[in-house]
Amino acid sequence: MKNLLFFLSFCILIACNTDGITDYKKLEGQALGTTFHINYQGRALTLSEKQIDSLIYLVNKSMSTYIPNSDISKINQGDTTVIIDAMFLEVFKKSEKIYKETNGAFDPTIGVLVNAWGFGPEKELNDLDKKQIDSLLVFVGFNNLTIKNQKIYKKHPETYLDFNANAKGYAVDVIGRFLELHNINNYLVEIGGEIRARGINNKSKPWKIAIEKPNFDGSRSFQTAIELNNESIATSGNYRKFKIDKNTGKKYAHTINTKTGYPSKSNLLSASVISKSDCADVDAYATALMTMGFKKSKLFLEKHNDLKAFLIYSNKGGEIKTFATSNLKNSN
Numbered sequence: 001m002k003n004l005l006f007f008l009s010f011c012i013l014i015a016c017n018t019d020g021i022t023d024y025k026k027l028e029g030q031a032l033g034t035t036f037h038i039n040y041q042g043r044a045l046t047l048s049e050k051q052i053d054s055l056i057y058l059v060n061k062s063m064s065t066y067i068p069n070s071d072i073s074k075i076n077q078g079d080t081t082v083i084i085d086a087m088f089l090e091v092f093k094k095s096e097k098i099y100k101e102t103n104g105a106f107d108p109t110i111g112v113l114v115n116a117w118g119f120g121p122e123k124e125l126n127d128l129d130k131k132q133i134d135s136l137l138v139f140v141g142f143n144n145l146t147i148k149n150q151k152i153y154k155k156h157p158e159t160y161l162d163f164n165a166n167a168k169g170y171a172v173d174v175i176g177r178f179l180e181l182h183n184i185n186n187y188l189v190e191i192g193g194e195i196r197a198r199g200i201n202n203k204s205k206p207w208k209i210a211i212e213k214p215n216f217d218g219s220r221s222f223q224t225a226i227e228l229n230n231e232s233i234a235t236s237g238n239y240r241k242f243k244i245d246k247n248t249g250k251k252y253a254h255t256i257n258t259k260t261g262y263p264s265k266s267n268l269l270s271a272s273v274i275s276k277s278d279c280a281d282v283d284a285y286a287t288a289l290m291t292m293g294f295k296k297s298k299l300f301l302e303k304h305n306d307l308k309a310f311l312i313y314s315n316k317g318g319e320i321k322t323f324a325t326s327n328l329k330n331s332n
Contacts, residue, residue, distance in 0.1 A: 024186075024202040031056045032168055034192035039201070040179055041186040047179075055178060059171045062087045063163045065111065066121045075152050076111075076160050083150045091163050091170050091280060092147065098284045099142040102300065106288035107258040109140050111162025114256055117263060120162065133261040140258060169194045169234050169283030176279075188228075193235060196279040197228035209233065211272050211310055223312060223322065226272075232279035236286040237270035237312075255290045266293030267314045274308040274328065282307075294323075301325050 027038045029049040038047060062085050064070045074082045084092070098106045111120060113136050118124035125132065144155035152161070163170075168191055175189045176196040186199030188207045197207040206227040226233070238255055255264045271289035273282040285307060289297040294313040301309050308328040315321050 027052070031191055032060075032171060036175075036189070036191045038175065038190070039188045040184050041199070041202070042179075042182065042184040045179075045182045045184060051178075052175065055174050056171055059087060059167060059174060063091060063167045063170075065162055065164060072161055072163065075154075078157055080151065080153075082152070084147070084152060087170070087174070089147070089150070091166060092145075092152075094170075094278070094280055095163065095166065095284065096142060098281065098288065101304070102285075102288040102292070104142070104258050105291040105296075106165070106284050107140060107142050108162050108165065109142050109145065109159050110256050110258050111160035111164075112136050112139050112158065113261045114162060114164075115160065117256060119256070120164075122160075137261045140261070165287040166280045166284040168192055169232070169279035169281070172196045172232070172279040194232075194279050194283055195228070195234070196232045198230050211235065211270075211312075224310065226274065226310065226328070228274070231274050231276050231308075232282050233272060233274045234279060234283040234286045235270060235272040236290045238264065238268075238290060255287065257291055264291050264293070266290070268292075268294040268297060268311060269314060269320070270312040271297065272310040274310075275306060277306075298323065 023043045024039060024041050025046065027047045027049065029036055029052060031052060036052065038052070040047070060067055061070055063072050065072055065076065067073060071082050071084060071088055095106070095108050113133070114120040115122035116125040116128060116132070116136055139156045139158045139160070144159060145161070146153045172189050172191050172194050173196060176187065176198065179187050179189070180198070186201070188195065188197045188201070195209060201207050206229050208225055208227050210225050211223050236255065256262070257264045268290060271286045273285040273289065275282050275285075289300070289309070289311070292300060294311060297309070297311060301307060305327060307325070309325045310328060311323040313321055313323065
């Protein structure tokens with residue numbers, strides 16, 4: 001249920017070249033099973049990979065389902081003594097808000113089915129049938145979670161909480177806020193394609209990024225370029241991350257429909273969401289749109305004009321088409 005590198009290429013090539021202003025710096029490395037890139041203006045601070053590792057460690061310790069002794073893993077294992085930290089609480093509250101806005105299309109408690117289909121850290125269930133899926137759907141529903149005295153209470157002990165759909169975006173926010181804490185106001189932070197941009201680049205222009213075409217043959221090309229004006233962007237897509245049933249050869253998309261429990265089936269191939277809000281927010285919205293499909297996504301975006309979006313979909317004839325919200329200005 002997570003968008004990795006399959007959509008957004010860190011194409012700041014045209015905007016992040018540091019040959020111009022000398023006090024712009026770059027830092028690149030590995031984080032959260034993918035890569036990160038940071039460009040920022042600031043002579044007083046020289047970021048190190050060790051500093052980034054320390055920030056990522058805090059996020060992982062709180063919310064990584066891939067770390068057995070993280071807070072979220074302990075909660076999923078039934079530990080009712082876990083005191084959640086401020087990071088966990090913030091992501092929980094963001095998730096709760098978007099869960100309600102999307103009528104459950106975004107739901108971090110879908111983790112039990114993400115695991116069952118083989119897209120999560122837990123053991124995959126073989127030969128899933130409707131009866132099994134319906135039995136697992138009973139444990140899905142973010143409204144069945146409550147917080148009291150900094151502890152998570154679950155209506156169903158089997159409910160599996162999974163923030164992988166917005167934790168990576170949140171890690172981007174944590175790094176961005178760290179830069180702002182050091183009075184750095186011109187920066188771009190990217191982890192695995194999730195981006196938070198503030199201020200201007202070294203050419204005194206808005207940061208510019210590229211959105212990738214959904215090429216099914218594994219090749220890389222770009223659909224469009226978008227300027228970010230103190231905004232965050234996240235993209236989710238189903239055209240690269242999928243599983244193939246060894247018996248039938250059928251492809252299963254990694255985004256699980258929170259209503260049916262099955263991998264999402266829609267003509268929406270990629271959803272990029274842009275907003276002045278945090279990266280964790282657009283990360284969640286992008287996942288929700290992929291669950292909704294193209295038509296429902298358009299209706300949702302009409303009611304939420306604080307969000308900008310660029311959608312790539314296939315029409316009835318199988319042609320690849322694009323849709324941009326009216327408040328999105330594309331620049332090539």
